[in-house]
Amino acid sequence: MKKLIATLLLGLGLASNAMANAGGIEWDKFPKEKMTDVASLQNGAKLFVNYCLNCHAAAFMRYNRLRDLGLTELQIKNNLMFASEKVGDTMKVSLEAKQAKDFFGATPPDLTVIARSRADGAKGSGADYLYTYMRTFYRDETKATGWNNLAFPSVAMPHVLWELQGQRAATFAEVEDPHEHGKTTHVFKGFEQLTPGTLSAREYDSAVGDLVAYLQWMGEPAQAQRFRLGVMVLLFLSVFTVFAWRLNAAFWKDVK
Secondary structure, X not given: OHHHHHHHHHHHHHXXXXXXXXXXXXOOOOOHHHHHOHHHHHHHHHHHHXXXXXXXXXXEEEHHHHHHHXXXXXXXXXXXXXXXXXXXXXXXXXXXXXXXXXXXXXXXXXXXXXXXXXXXXXXXXXHHHHHHHOOOEEEXXXXXOOEEEOOOOOOOOOOOOHHHHEEEEEEEEEEEOOOXXXXXXEEEEEEEEEEEOOOOHHHHHHXXXXXXXXXXXXXXXXXXXXXXXXXXXXXHHHHHXXXXXXXXXXXXXXXX
């Protein structure tokens, strides 16, 4: 129990730190239609276990829950499990917290509810943040990892999807601050593609959308079912209200 509480507190602390660092740019809108696309969610799960699960755990999600995405246990074992885990195990990693802190300067947060923890009412949902974050990495040789990020400046995480996107450099310009005469601000102007990736820009954006859709789903696997149930309840209440209204009128029609 103490370990669970410590993990949650650590995740909230890292989330707050991320939000404090994510104030430089506007967030792009995550393509919400991917949440109802089973193929997108399955591809997102594949990207997650191949690129994220090496360092980040999802310790509150079990592999067998992926059956909700239309996968069989055999497909999960053959395509999404690469070590000695059992299909009923949680998505943990072998990387120890102390080693991770030595490597990256901070322990990589658990990703089970990462999409929900990154929401900002002023900027957008947690999915919007993650969609922007995974698409704004750029080369920065002044950083220990060689990478930086527009949504989370000076992030300790390297760009794990760089082979898919390719390497990019960010261009900035010094612009006079409109609020303070004589002061200049560092303004982002655009990206310059240094090396090509294995995916085109559109394909990469789609792949990131799939990954974020899976992260959003993982935070609440029953979300779609909850929405469907909510619609059914509202329809029932609407019909019941009509019957109650007419019944009330019938009872009181002779009362003056």
